[in-house]
Amino acid sequence: MQKELPLLGPVQGITRVPANLVSLCRTSGEAVLLAIRYGQKTQRQVANDIGMEPAQLSRIVSGSAHMPADTAIAFARAVKNWGWQQWVAFSAGMEMVPRVESPEERVARLEQRVRELEFVEAA
Incomplete structure (x- = not known):
């Protein structure tokens, strides 16, 4: 039963897509x-996850x-x-960095x- 619960497993972070794949995209779509x-x-699945109609x-x-x-952020x-x-x-000639x-x-x-701490202490 516990193996079926996805919340108990490790959660992946948000990763970067290889730059060569990103560079192949011509449009935002x-x-x-x-x-x-x-x-x-x-x-x-993605539309449901971000609260958007699939048609949109x-x-x-x-x-x-x-x-x-x-x-x-919700999409990522x-x-x-x-x-x-x-x-x-x-597309703007930039690189995304943290x-x-x-x-x-x-x-x-x-x-x-x-x-803030001084204010709290004075009160």
Whole structure:
């Protein structure tokens, strides 16, 4: 019985799609389809996972509609890869890399945290 519960197994993270595959995509729809196929899911499964009508996802893949930017994270989680986002960066001549906090941002974040703790302590 426990072997049948998928929640008890290891959870894969979101991976990158090989750049050579991303570079073959000519349109956003092709990149969406690449991400879906690379994630080994069906369009219907992905649509259900991200709360989108299957017909709308089909229009996105065919090029008659575009993937809404605010579904990017949910889409990446559903297909378990960054393929579509990589294509967006690639099409702009960029590369998608993890964000790193700058020293200035770190100081500002820590100063804000100190102010919050001082406020809590004073109350």
